[in-house]
Amino acid sequence: MAAPVAGPEIERLVQLLARLPGLGPRSARRAALHLIKKREELLGPLSEAMRVAHERIVTCSTCGNIDTSDPCTICRDVRRDRSLLVVVETVSDLWALERAGLLRARYHVLGGVLSPLDGVGPDDLNIAGLVERLRGGEVRETIIAVNATVDGQTTAHYIADLIAPLSVKTTRLAHGVPVGGELDYLDEGTLAAALERRTVF
Template structure:
């Protein structure tokens, strides 16, 4: 591998979230030292994934099939649609094994600062999907950020007047959380969302 090839690999790795130039250099060094055991199999796996992974036309998830395995699973409740910002959120919810409905990936959040408007997200397809008689609840699972909550409010407005119930994930004190370590916004939201016991 020529020095130019190494620089190119380091430059591309540095573009990944959580990796900067120094981390990319360390990763490339490790890959070079483990060329047979790690680098070549990784290159093959990346090439195979680039050829076979596609975006599900129904929900926006990544899979080797279209529709994806989640949308095609008859054991999942088609009446529940959980709206998330990106595919990583689908993976997080699936890891928890707590949701047995289907998903809808927006592809981001509304952000005036970044120039992201409703037409840049999969909101129209969500509204069309929610119009289906089999969908009875849309769960908004956006992050508790200003842009996430703005997006959730926008979607709730777009779905008002339809037959579907619109809900959102609870926000507040995490399981195992100590009040002294929580920020003011989390404490305020937890108090607003309190429940009877």
């Protein structure tokens, strides 16, 4: 067994960094060394930002977004179209749509997708909260913006069936050939979706 090359504090830092998505043990060691090397510029400010985040960040009780206030900034924004609600899987999906800047809608974060194999059912997601919001009568259209995976599509169909009696227009993101995509590089599922949803030219 190899002897430890650093003290327990540094090893703990490496172990915690290695738990982050996209960082394996080697990347975590490199990141830890970089933080330590730039301790005044990076490590100190990062640890302070993480402390503040830990203390102040909450989950919005209305939509499921994360912010430092509840309701969140988006839910409090009076310039948003209150008749349009975009349903997403995760907060990162919400952020992606916001970066695109194409809609001034409100959101609803499910917190994942239905996945029987992983033991994730309707009660494990924020679906009841979605139905409650739609029953309020303010929303005229719900855009189901989940990922084009098997579990994502299962979730989309489940939600569409569940909210059908509420007389809210339900749409979903189009699937198919991405802008700039080449047919030769697309998988069969993407090509099938593109052909099925073809439009008049």
